Amino acid sequence: xxxxxxxxxxxxxxxxxxxxMLTSPALGRDSDIPLEMSLEELLDIxxxxxxxxxxxxxxxxxxxxxxxxxxxxxxxxxxxxxxxRMAPGIQVVRIDSNKWAVTSRxxxxxxxxxxxxxxxxxxxxxxxxxxxxxxxxxxxxEDVERIEVIRGPGATVWGANAVxxxxxxxxxxxxxxxxxxxxxxxxxQERGLLNARYGTRLGEGSYGRLSLKAFTRDESNLVDGGHAxxxxxxxxxxxxxxxxxxxxxxxxxxxxxxxRTIDQFQxxxxxxxxxxxxxxxxxxxxxxxxxxxxxxxESADSVWTAQVYxxxxxxxxxxxxxxxxxxxLDINHNxxxxxxxxxxxxxxxxxxxxDFESTPFVFASPDDRDADLFSAFIQDQISLVPDxxxxxxxxxxxxxxxxxxxxxxxxxxxxxxxxxxxxxxAVSRAVRTPSRAEHDFTLLTAVxxxxxxxNPYPIAVSVFGQGSxxxxxxxxxxxxxxxxxAPFNDLTLDLATFYNExxxxxxxxxxxxxxxxxxxxxxxxxxxxxxTSGRTYGLELAATWQASNDLRLDLSYSYTETDIDWPNVPDxxxxxxxxxxxxxxxxxxxxxxxxxxxxxLRYTDEIETYHTTEPPYLFKIKAFTELxxxxxxxxxxxxxxxxxxxxxxxxxxxxxxxxxxILPTEVERSFYVQAALSF
Numbered sequence: 001x002x003x004x005x006x007x008x009x010x011x012x013x014x015x016x017x018x019x020x021m022l023t024s025p026a027l028g029r030d031s032d033i034p035l036e037m038s039l040e041e042l043l044d045i046x047x048x049x050x051x052x053x054x055x056x057x058x059x060x061x062x063x064x065x066x067x068x069x070x071x072x073x074x075x076x077x078x079x080x081x082x083x084x085r086m087a088p089g090i091q092v093v094r095i096d097s098n099k100w101a102v103t104s105r106x107x108x109x110x111x112x113x114x115x116x117x118x119x120x121x122x123x124x125x126x127x128x129x130x131x132x133x134x135x136x137x138x139x140x141x142e143d144v145e146r147i148e149v150i151r152g153p154g155a156t157v158w159g160a161n162a163v164x165x166x167x168x169x170x171x172x173x174x175x176x177x178x179x180x181x182x183x184x185x186x187x188x189q190e191r192g193l194l195n196a197r198y199g200t201r202l203g204e205g206s207y208g209r210l211s212l213k214a215f216t217r218d219e220s221n222l223v224d225g226g227h228a229x230x231x232x233x234x235x236x237x238x239x240x241x242x243x244x245x246x247x248x249x250x251x252x253x254x255x256x257x258x259x260r261t262i263d264q265f266q267x268x269x270x271x272x273x274x275x276x277x278x279x280x281x282x283x284x285x286x287x288x289x290x291x292x293x294x295x296x297x298e299s300a301d302s303v304w305t306a307q308v309y310x311x312x313x314x315x316x317x318x319x320x321x322x323x324x325x326x327x328x329l330d331i332n333h334n335x336x337x338x339x340x341x342x343x344x345x346x347x348x349x350x351x352x353x354x355d356f357e358s359t360p361f362v363f364a365s366p367d368d369r370d371a372d373l374f375s376a377f378i379q380d381q382i383s384l385v386p387d388x389x390x391x392x393x394x395x396x397x398x399x400x401x402x403x404x405x406x407x408x409x410x411x412x413x414x415x416x417x418x419x420x421x422x423x424x425x426a427v428s429r430a431v432r433t434p435s436r437a438e439h440d441f442t443l444l445t446a447v448x449x450x451x452x453x454x455n456p457y458p459i460a461v462s463v464f465g466q467g468s469x470x471x472x473x474x475x476x477x478x479x480x481x482x483x484x485x486a487p488f489n490d491l492t493l494d495l496a497t498f499y500n501e502x503x504x505x506x507x508x509x510x511x512x513x514x515x516x517x518x519x520x521x522x523x524x525x526x527x528x529x530x531x532t533s534g535r536t537y538g539l540e541l542a543a544t545w546q547a548s549n550d551l552r553l554d555l556s557y558s559y560t561e562t563d564i565d566w567p568n569v570p571d572x573x574x575x576x577x578x579x580x581x582x583x584x585x586x587x588x589x590x591x592x593x594x595x596x597x598x599x600x601l602r603y604t605d606e607i608e609t610y611h612t613t614e615p616p617y618l619f620k621i622k623a624f625t626e627l628x629x630x631x632x633x634x635x636x637x638x639x640x641x642x643x644x645x646x647x648x649x650x651x652x653x654x655x656x657x658x659x660x661x662i663l664p665t666e667v668e669r670s671f672y673v674q675a676a677l678s679f
Contacts, residue, residue, distance in 0.1 A: 130432060278663070377394065599627065
């Protein structure tokens with residue numbers, strides 16, 4: 001384990017930032033203007049993502065962090081991935097103007113596959129690669145009530161692919177979004193951004209809203225100079241209806257449509273000389289979904305929920321075309337029994353069918369396929385010592401078309417030390433089931449030119465990755481221990497430690513090279529296999545200090561160590577690297593009743609990433625420190641004007657390199673101004 005040494009520039013910046021704010025005479029510690037939420041309220045926030053029922057954060061036996069709507073607004077972010085940087089243990093890096101890599105506790109990449117993401121309880125991961133297209137799933141941020149971020153397995157209630165974490169994006173009830181809201185922003189990178197919402201009362205106990213987001217974002221620059229040609233534009237439109245049907249029944253119906261046009265500049269492998277080419281192209285992404293959720297409260301101790309959603313997704317781009325339809329059904333029941341038992345159980349069914357248009361780079365066989373997933377879970381929270389010691393036992397059971405039957409149990413415990421302070425521990429087993437690509441795809445991952453450091457031979461070598469019927473689920477057994485509480489009146493702490501033991505991780509089994517007639521390259525086939533194991537361990541800390549009625553500081557720090565036992569050679573298409581150290585310090589300063597200043601300082605440790613089509617193939621991304629600032633003026637009750645500067649410490653810096661095709665780019669310093677009107 002490497003001892004954490006804070007980057008010198010970060011140390012100086014933290015000291016200057018804290019000192020400037022704490023010594024400013026304008027702070028007024030005795031001011032009667034409170035910030036939006038007290039520390040007690042922070043610990044009492046209700047979360048639902050751990051057990052599919054409301055729980056106080058202070059009673060939850062999991063490493064969970066809540067990003068509130070207020071956090072999002074004060075941060076100045078314009079999209080969901082950047083908002084997730086506020087959560088400890090979550091690594092978010094920008095690949096280019098329109099792509100991100102997001103993970104929890106290691107194994108990051110453009111196609112990271114161990115993090116389950118939901119919007120209002122509906123899964124948005126892609127069965128194509130078991131990950132998330134972040135550029136598609138964006139929302140009007142003003143509609144988001146909170147984002148619940150769980151680090152560690154959540155598979156006992158959510159199922160496969162909730163291996164290293166669960167992110168549940170929860171939107172506001174329509175009763176809380178009445179009236180009209182309009183925000184307009186423009187700047188150096190965010191060339192144009194429109195968010196609009198209209199909410200109205202539809203009848204006794206019934207409310208509705210319409211929302212719209214439209215944007216255009218400028219391109220970034222390539223690391224080796226020049227334009228990255230990765231600008232993009234798009235829109236999202238949605239509606240939501242909430243109705244109280246009676247004393248015991250409520251109904252929610254919501255839906256969205258979205259469209260994205262994404263420009264790309266890709267490094268494409270070729271089977272002919274010069275064996276690679278840079279290609280400018282355009283991708284079109286379209287999606288729509290519809291969800292209905294019925295809740296029936298038999299009593300205060302017995303609640304039923306039934307949910308159904310439909311999803312349609314289309315992606316047309318140079319290397320692959322995809323069409324996918326999904327139907328998902330879910331029934332849950334939570335109830336209490338005598339003897340201190342709180343039981344939750346549920347049944348689920350998911351059907352998906354897809355159709356792929358193969359290209360010389362990605363070939364699907366068969367090109368269309370449907371798949372079924374059946375699931376059930378049961379969980380019992382037992383109060384062994386009332387108000388002191390709780391034990392939670394449970395498991396998820398699933399049957400899928402790729403790996404068959406899977407079970408994912410867990411045991412969790414909470415020990416309340418005193419009012420506001422608790423310890424928790426958990427042991428969980430989770431699996432990541434095979435994706436369509438790992439089962440049925442053939443991918444041209446690289447063509448290695450002759451006479452280079454990777455291929456010193458006089459003939460080029462084409463490397464193909466092939467799916468396999470024998471590829472099975474990746475597995476993890478996770479051990480966690482944490483503390484959550486308020487050791488002092490003005491300070492809250494949330495500490496989580498973890499040790500994850502992985503088995504049957506994805507690797508490549510190499511075949512025998514097949515020679516061809518020069519100048520055609522030799523062919524090397526590799527097949528997905530489960531020959532790798534490994535472990536990750538570390539800690540995550542989140543602290544909130546209420547320095548005064550007008551100033552709050554939020555600090556998060558995470559340390560992650562990754563140790564993978566690669567057989568023979570590294571798998572250059574799956575990056576397991578994660579920065580050992582991540583630091584985030586946010587300050588929220590209310591200067592006066594109508595003026596706010598927010599600052600956000602971030603440090604990301606160095607990492608190594610692999611790129612199969614761009615020499616030198618192994619990229620070392622330097623550690624970087626960045627600063628965002630936001631100044632907001634509440635002109636009146638209806639109008640807020642703000643100026644936001646992002647990534648202010650450097651003109652440009654690199655954060656990541658995608659595994660293949662996308663050329664390395666840099667994130668640039670940027671500014672934008674925004675006007676938000678509510679009426």
